[in-house]
Amino acid sequence: MIKEKISIFKDYLTPKGPEYKGGKSRSEIVSEKPIYKLSSNENMLGSSPLAIAAIKTHVGDLNEYPDNTDLRFRNALSDFYNGELSPNQFITDNSGVGILQLITNTILGEGLECIFSNPGFGPYRMFPEKVGAKAIDVPLKGDNFELDVDGIMAAVTDKTRIIWTCSPNNPSGTYIPKHKMDELISRVPDHLVVVYDEVYYQYATAPDFVRGYEYVKQGKKVIAVNSFSKAYGLAGLRVGYAYSTEEIARYVSQGRRPFFINTLSMEAAMAALHDEDHIKRTVDLVNKGKAYLYPELDKIGIKYWKSQANFILLKPEMNDLEFESRMHTEGIMTRPVKGFGAPDCVRVTIGTQEANEAFIAGLRKIVG
Numbered sequence: 001m002i003k004e005k006i007s008i009f010k011d012y013l014t015p016k017g018p019e020y021k022g023g024k025s026r027s028e029i030v031s032e033k034p035i036y037k038l039s040s041n042e043n044m045l046g047s048s049p050l051a052i053a054a055i056k057t058h059v060g061d062l063n064e065y066p067d068n069t070d071l072r073f074r075n076a077l078s079d080f081y082n083g084e085l086s087p088n089q090f091i092t093d094n095s096g097v098g099i100l101q102l103i104t105n106t107i108l109g110e111g112l113e114c115i116f117s118n119p120g121f122g123p124y125r126m127f128p129e130k131v132g133a134k135a136i137d138v139p140l141k142g143d144n145f146e147l148d149v150d151g152i153m154a155a156v157t158d159k160t161r162i163i164w165t166c167s168p169n170n171p172s173g174t175y176i177p178k179h180k181m182d183e184l185i186s187r188v189p190d191h192l193v194v195v196y197d198e199v200y201y202q203y204a205t206a207p208d209f210v211r212g213y214e215y216v217k218q219g220k221k222v223i224a225v226n227s228f229s230k231a232y233g234l235a236g237l238r239v240g241y242a243y244s245t246e247e248i249a250r251y252v253s254q255g256r257r258p259f260f261i262n263t264l265s266m267e268a269a270m271a272a273l274h275d276e277d278h279i280k281r282t283v284d285l286v287n288k289g290k291a292y293l294y295p296e297l298d299k300i301g302i303k304y305w306k307s308q309a310n311f312i313l314l315k316p317e318m319n320d321l322e323f324e325s326r327m328h329t330e331g332i333m334t335r336p337v338k339g340f341g342a343p344d345c346v347r348v349t350i351g352t353q354e355a356n357e358a359f360i361a362g363l364r365k366i367v368g
């Protein structure tokens, strides 16, 4: 009976579009050596200590529901941006990918279109396809992965609702210089929003790197996406936020459920916002890691791209899956990024000095 009912609904039960699969978990790997997880761009120093203290303080509160609204969290975010953005300009969710999905579900749908640029983060294509929207790839240009503003403008139609951008970009680690972003923002028509994914912004050092609030403050239709999974070291808690104009933030926030973010995640995230010391130590570690890794990679002679984020894109002269599995044998987890439009490439997170040395030793063994 139940089976019959299900078969009636088989059109509904056919999965729509590709499934987004995150990087492998540590528990999936079998290795006799200690495992260095350099596959998911996490914080190698661990979580913000202030966030951990907040979790300890609130661990006794779990019998009660969390705040019904996210107002306290949005007030904290507004303070973090020195009051330059109002609490009503923020959207919160239980992860950065959650934010991307919320944006997709509220803005896109059957018959509508969005534009993304490969290599790029998989959900920009996968989430829209799931809601029946068309996702058009205007690839990043040349060996430096530059944003193709002319190409994007040529792909815009009256059905386009979102242009996805990411800086620093996952998986290339490259960034969109301010003049390019200015050009895009000044040329886009009024019937669409530009999503600017800046989840790795803390690591960017280029003088012409730009934050999304530069545009949001000018009232541009930009949604800037952020996460607590990266520099704050809270990937396991799943918290993210975005900010935009009040009108767009209100519209997108309608897609939220009540009690959307759990108590511990919200308290930890609010505490982490104040943890400047942890962010500084995290960024220093990544910068030192780059200073060690770049010359080592040059010596090995493997193709790689200099990064504005906490990871490096590599192109080994070997099948990406074979590279991944041989590195597993050496105790190193890396991430093949074919699904992000970078076939034959592998992404490696910059680790502690010990992890970076283990990575280089493993790399020498398998490609050297």
Ligand SMILES: Cc1ncc(COP(=O)(O)O)c(C=O)c1O
Residues within 6 Å of the ligand: 040, 041, 095, 096, 097, 098, 121, 166, 169, 170, 197, 199, 226, 227, 228, 229, 235, 238, 239, 240
């Ligand atoms: C570019 C980009 N955006 C968003 C996210 C989402 O992060 P999370 O869902 O962990 O908050 C990630 C995570 O890898 C990312 O690389």
